[in-house]
Amino acid sequence: MSIVKLIDENEVPFCKLISIISKGQAVYLKHHLEDYGINPTQLYLLFELSEQCNTNQEAISKRFNINKGSVARSFQKLEDKGMVVRQIDENNRRQNKLILTEKGKKTLNETEKILQDWEDNVLDDEDQVDRELLKKALKKIAIKSIELNQGECNG
Template identity: 30%
Template sequence: MELNHLITSKFREIKSVLSAYLTQILPAYGISPIMMYTLEYLRKHPDSIAVDIANEFGLTRGAVTQLLDKLEEQNLVVRKPHPNSRRSLSLQVTDQGNELVNAILDAYNKKIEKLFANYSADELASLKQLLEKLPL
């Protein structure tokens, strides 16, 4: 049981470091973490509506409206009539939004890759194999 505790502690530490990396990178791109998370969510869930964002991130309707207004002002997201509901607006990431997310993820991945600079090819292969077994 002690080994499991050490492993879970290490995973929490990794999560903290990765979150800090993202927080360090985002100011150069002019967006906040919640804006980035929203863009990533919308890329994975096209045609989502505002309530989906509220439910996913535990935000109020007002907070979601302000968030979407900021994303729309920066031409990162567009609101369009929803194909199945006249009362809702579909949210879509723009080409500019996709380019921004790709640039951020590229910088983020490069920062993360520095964690593995001292690993051998065999160690990286073992780590990859173990991580692939995680039920994510």
């Protein structure tokens, strides 16, 4: 029996559906990002840098709930590809600020279409899904999930 039929015929827990969506997107992105030499995690890190200027690895590690070593390795690969540079933070010389280069910005602009194509394919017009309502609900869930995990880690 196919996974599609199992999902359609059974009551599937909410968290399992989120996992299926997340893994499906990761597989899609991995395939479509090969030409750019980056993986889905690195793409999300580029997005984070574009939204949070002059941030550092530790802040990103906390925000994404990814261990510092993984973030450091991902940024090292992006730095090796010329997509980010590190600059010493003048306010805290022990930390480096991460800055998106022109190549990183170009890669980000080109790969945004890949994300949009995935979204357009999974949320086709026939589904009658209100994208804005779905996005609003998912944002609330994401925030609550982050807050819950922060409480667990800090408590």
